[in-house]
Amino acid sequence: MRYEAPDTTEAAVALLSGEQGLARVLAGGTDLLVQLRSGFTEPDLVVDVKRIAPMQTISAEAGGYRIGAAVSAAQLGEHEGVCALWPGVVEASQLIGSSQIQNRASLAGNLCNASPAADSVPALVAADAVAGIVGPDGRRELPVAEIAVAPGKTALATGELVESIFLPARPARAADAYLRFTPRTEMDIAVVGAGVSLTLDADGICREARVALGAVAARVLLVEEAAAALIGSPLDDAALDALATAASAACRPIDDKRGTIEFRTKVAGVLARRAARTALARAKARS
């Protein structure tokens, strides 16, 4: 296995697209190293992107933030601007593993590992985040919601990598939240995850909403019916009940030792409801 650590995105793309065998990007390595050690994957080339400056930085852009693909969850949690604008995305990143894991783990790695239970992904999908992709044919953008296509599979073509994740601007009275259920308080995989992002008008009526669920289908679900239940309401009990019903109805979970279909379906509605209440309180505080 060859290990390379280029210092530009272009050099990384050239290495990835020039490899005839199996190539893998290495960011924090908290998924990839486990997979290497267990023999789950045996790449011919590993391209470490931690030395690429734009991938290590968080920059303000068009009222939002561009997060480099190798920025760690710990770095993200210390960024005051991102914490203020997208608290739900940050709280999702702070649930990944432990402090040690968060010192390495990136949002892009969480996304490109393509686990349906990845914690940051429902929050990123609810935020309508966009991945900045670079490949042999140049640059393109893809909504985060479209990156994972199946467990362990992404929409990235050979030679492509994610350079950044863009979190858009948002008006006053807008906020997000993420909640997950695990049997333990940390170091566990989500049995269900729920991300909600919403915007209120001056009268406290919800004008925009996005609801995303993790670990209840083969990929993270954007549940438009659940968002529709919130829009036009002050998020009263009737709207929150409708949200929970729609969230549960969208679930297509697996049945395993960590949670039955019935349990996951029920919990998805409960978590979506609670996340919406947290996002509501945060949005009111941002008026």
Ligand SMILES: Cc1cc2nc3c(=O)[nH]c(=O)nc-3n(C[C@H](O)[C@H](O)[C@H](O)COP(=O)(O)OP(=O)(O)OC[C@H]3O[C@@H](n4cnc5c(N)ncnc54)[C@H](O)[C@@H]3O)c2cc1C
């Ligand atoms: C003990 C432990 C606990 C964990 N707990 C959680 C948890 O609670 N919640 C959770 O969601 N996850 C958890 N994880 C999984 C892991 O930490 C996260 O998925 C993490 O965000 C992965 O980021 P990374 O930078 O380490 O990715 P890496 O391991 O470097 O990469 C992951 C995958 O993405 C690809 N990749 C990485 N960066 C890019 C890029 N820029 N472009 C294209 N492809 C790329 C890699 O090739 C690899 O296939 C845990 C892992 C461990 C070991």
